[in-house]
């Protein structure tokens with residue numbers, strides 16, 4: 001693949017000294033270093049993936065980084081967001097990242113976008129850049145990044161992480177698929193948990209984000225084989241890497257149509273989920289396989305209106321230790337399933353299905369609500385989105401009933 005960026009910039013003596021270990025490699029050389037200096041890379045997010053990506057791209061001598069983030073540094077994220085630190089907790093993530101990046105590369109041009117990446121601003125923000133590196137943690141933004149990159153003909157270095165596993169690919173190349181070719185439709189709301197809900201090994205985004213930065217540098221220099229038409233799967237527990245071939249879908253609704261016909265849609269609506277906890281997205285009747293899902297704000301409203309509501313907490317005890325509501329009935333999902341199996345042993349297959357407690361179902365869906373008066377013919381049941389962390393985060397802001405355990409700050 002030819003280099004994505006022309007070697008327009010010139011290097012100072014100081015830069016030649018600083019990048020001497022690059023420059024002595026024929027695959028990079030002075031020309032490659034000039035390409036890196038001329039390159040403009042947009043990073044969506046300075047979280048777990050964006051941290052190592054930004055650090056390594058800046059350290060490698062990439063000349064211009066655009067950074068989109070509108071969050072603040074939070075102590076509970078420092079186990080993976082290594083560009084930030086204790087000294088910048090509470091500071092805007094953009095300012096915190098800038099401080100660190102300037103120390104690493106004083107010549108770096110940084111453009112900060114202190115706003116959510118949305119259908120309204122995506123094209124304006126992305127347009128001046130050569131490559132976008134997707135460090136998002138949610139489906140609406142991931143689809144938006146893909147569609148905007150395809151529309152503008154930009155390469156999109158994708159990465160995603162969950163618990164112990166990660167994925168990396170390069171989308172948006174004419175010879176390869178886009179994210180939508182692989183995943184035309186988002187998963188049902190609530191089915192795939194976020195890192196906040198399911199957890200993530202802190203070092204995992206370090207590995208995956210570093211691989212994204214590697215792909216970006218290879219594309220800028222035009223060296224090696226980028227992950228175009230391929231997806232790398234990484235399993236940290238097995239320490240295994242698997243590369244899948246992925247094909248372009250000729251009928252893809254995005255890369256299968258002329259660029260000018262691609263329209264950026266309402267991605268929160270498309271995915272039925274918020275792009276961010278702070279987005280204010282508040283659809284009360286999203287469902288997971290027919291069972292309604294409510295968020296903690298809706299739970300609060302329900303408890304205010306109907307104090308008799310029974311809250312059955314089916315999370316595991318280690319999640320109760322993070323945050324739990326007083327007065328809730330606590331039975332771990334596993335105990336319920338075991339009791340059900342014991343009762344049903346030897347009987348014919350029961351009619352109907354157990355309400356959404358199948359093996360492997362998400363622990364995020366933690367609380368089932370039903371009226372205490374069981375005269376109601378069909379108790380109204382909801383899953384509570386967010387699980388332990390969602391409950392904890394929102395209880396700080398909402399006067400929910402007394403908590404049995406102190407909340408983590």
Ligand SMILES: [Zn+2]
Pocket residue numbers: 177178179180181182249252253254255256
């Ligand atoms: Zn496509």
